[in-house]
Amino acid sequence: MNDYNFAYLDEQTKRMIRRAILKGLAIPGYQVPFASREMPMPYGWGTGGVQVSAAVLTPEDTFKVIDQGADDTTNAVSIRTFFQRTAGVATTTATRDATVIQTRHRIPEEPLTEGQILVYQVPIPEPLRFLEPRESETRKMHSLEEYGLMHVKLYEDISRHGHIATSYAYPVKVEGRYVMDPSPIPKFDNPKLGEMAAIQLFGAGREQRIYALPPYSQAVSLDFEDHPFEASKADHPCGMCGAVDSYLDELIVDDAGRRMFVCSDTDYCEARQAAGHKGKDAA
Amino acid sequence: MTPLLSVQNITKRYGAHIGCADVSFDLYPGEVMGIVGESGSGKSTLLNCMAGHLTPDAGQVVFDTRTDGPRDTITMSEPERRMLSRTDWAFVHQHARDGLRMGVSAGGNVGERLMAVGERHYGDIRDKATDWLGRVEIDAARVDDRPTTFSGGMQQRLQIARNLVTGPRLVFMDEPTGGLDVSVQARLLDLLRGLVRDMGLSAIIVTHDLAVVRLLADRLMVMKSGCVVEAGLTDQVLDDPQHAYSQLLVSSVLQV
Numbered sequence: 001m002n003d004y005n006f007a008y009l010d011e012q013t014k015r016m017i018r019r020a021i022l023k024g025l026a027i028p029g030y031q032v033p034f035a036s037r038e039m040p041m042p043y044g045w046g047t048g049g050v051q052v053s054a055a056v057l058t059p060e061d062t063f064k065v066i067d068q069g070a071d072d073t074t075n076a077v078s079i080r081t082f083f084q085r086t087a088g089v090a091t092t093t094a095t096r097d098a099t100v101i102q103t104r105h106r107i108p109e110e111p112l113t114e115g116q117i118l119v120y121q122v123p124i125p126e127p128l129r130f131l132e133p134r135e136s137e138t139r140k141m142h143s144l145e146e147y148g149l150m151h152v153k154l155y156e157d158i159s160r161h162g163h164i165a166t167s168y169a170y171p172v173k174v175e176g177r178y179v180m181d182p183s184p185i186p187k188f189d190n191p192k193l194g195e196m197a198a199i200q201l202f203g204a205g206r207e208q209r210i211y212a213l214p215p216y217s218q219a220v221s222l223d224f225e226d227h228p229f230e231a232s233k234a235d236h237p238c239g240m241c242g243a244v245d246s247y248l249d250e251l252i253v254d255d256a257g258r259r260m261f262v263c264s265d266t267d268y269c270e271a272r273q274a275a276g277h278k279g280k281d282a283a
Numbered sequence: 284m285t286p287l288l289s290v291q292n293i294t295k296r297y298g299a300h301i302g303c304a305d306v307s308f309d310l311y312p313g314e315v316m317g318i319v320g321e322s323g324s325g326k327s328t329l330l331n332c333m334a335g336h337l338t339p340d341a342g343q344v345v346f347d348t349r350t351d352g353p354r355d356t357i358t359m360s361e362p363e364r365r366m367l368s369r370t371d372w373a374f375v376h377q378h379a380r381d382g383l384r385m386g387v388s389a390g391g392n393v394g395e396r397l398m399a400v401g402e403r404h405y406g407d408i409r410d411k412a413t414d415w416l417g418r419v420e421i422d423a424a425r426v427d428d429r430p431t432t433f434s435g436g437m438q439q440r441l442q443i444a445r446n447l448v449t450g451p452r453l454v455f456m457d458e459p460t461g462g463l464d465v466s467v468q469a470r471l472l473d474l475l476r477g478l479v480r481d482m483g484l485s486a487i488i489v490t491h492d493l494a495v496v497r498l499l500a501d502r503l504m505v506m507k508s509g510c511v512v513e514a515g516l517t518d519q520v521l522d523d524p525q526h527a528y529s530q531l532l533v534s535s536v537l538q539v
Contacts, residue, residue: 159391224403226406
């Protein structure tokens with residue numbers, strides 16, 4: 001199967017995307033415009049992430065795709081198959097074996113290492129979008145570092161709910177300069193963004209923006225002095241592997257409303273079960 | 284004494300049409316200047332040029348900044364000018380909707396300027412917001428309500444609170460009482476007069492309502508077709524208008 005160029009996109013397009021990635025790495029958190037291409041999947045399915053992955057993949061890479069932490073959901077399976085077919089790269093579900101990981105809505109539980117690349121699918125790259133609808137104005141606010149408005153959103157959260165109720169896409173300030181939307185990852189994952197050993201790349205296909213966090217860069221979650229940032233998760237152990245430190249999905253398991261909590265990171269959960277850990281709901 | 288704002292030969296053209304031509308005046312600390320004139324006489328153009336919303340074709344707007352003394356705000360860099368408009372300046376729009384964030388609670392609206400200048404303590408911001416709501420006679424219990432649920436007069440008072448919270452020294456007002464009914468206008472004017480006197484604010488008020496300037500302004504400029512036709516102390520101009528247009532304006536006021 002080699003009717004396509006390696007990893008679907010043509011070489012000029014990949015060069016264009018790599019230039020945007022390099023610029024993004026040079027200016028951490030800055031949204032670099034790029035000429036996003038039509039991909040053979042609808043917007044919202046990860047066209048930005050797929051283009052970034054296509055631009056960074058080499059034939060020697062091992063590729064992993066997760067969707068909400070899981071390797072076996074539709075989005076993850078179809079993107080993994082896409083690159084199996086068009087690039088012929090090896091794929092894996094094990095976080096530690098992968099060199100390029102494309103993700104939607106999660107950072108893997110297992111700490112990433114140098115040499116790995118984490119590619120995020122981003123629906124809306126502009127953190128100020130819902131506060132200031134004018135793109136011309138938000139660009140000016142970024143360039144002049146006027147981020148007071150971001151705190152207005154957090155203020156509204158506290159005044160309405162008594163605490164900062166933003167639980168995903170929680171804004172971070174990168175290297176003391178740009179405020180960045182970390183894509184809709186739960187705020188539980190926010191502390192992992194900063195000081196990460198792996199390269200983090202963010203691609204937004206419809207919005208035509210790429211931004212990046214180089215390894216070991218600083219990313220501070222915004223907060224108030226008297227309402228500090230808190231990484232929250234469901235206060236339960238995983239039902240399958242018993243982990244108490246991982247981000248959990250809540251599942252309704254029968255008509256009577258019985259529920260169970262399981263790790264959203266399937267690879268992490270399976271590895272723990274294979275190592276003999278057992279939760280209270282494990283069969 | 285250094286004038287707080289010194290406007291020199293401000294000219295703004297829209298193509299062949301003149302917005303305002305060759306306007307100059309000085310405004311001293313604590314002084315309130317009224318600008319009156321008919322619709323289309325260039326009042327708002329002049330105000331927007333001074334407040335940095337429009338770039339004039341010629342002239343200088345020299346503001347006495349806290350740190351560096353008198354500076355021309357037209358040639359200063361955009362970040363500096365925007366910083367100035369968040370701290371030392373305030374702009375009250377005619378329509379409160381233009382100056383408020385309608386999707387954000389009253390407290391958030393007042394707090395925005397505080398957060399924009401680096402305030403990061405929720406409790407302090409909220410206390411200041413509540414305090415300011417009280418000063419503009421809005422019930423503190425409504426601090427979490429959105430401006431969409433407020434009446435027109437309350438929205439206008441909220442806009443004033445939002446602008447004055449950072450303790451500006453110069454307030455630009457573009458027909459602050461326009462579109463409000465007369466009893467609400469009277470209360471708002473009362474409130475404005477109190478705030479201006481208490482805080483020692485300087486203000487430039489654009490209006491076509493002579494009663495507003497009679498109440499608030501120390502000095503008055505009358506504009507016609509983009510030019511200042513008469514200027515002087517408010518009472519002097521209103522009681523003894525010299526220019527034909529000023530005479531027409533004063534005689535046009537309906538007597539009840």
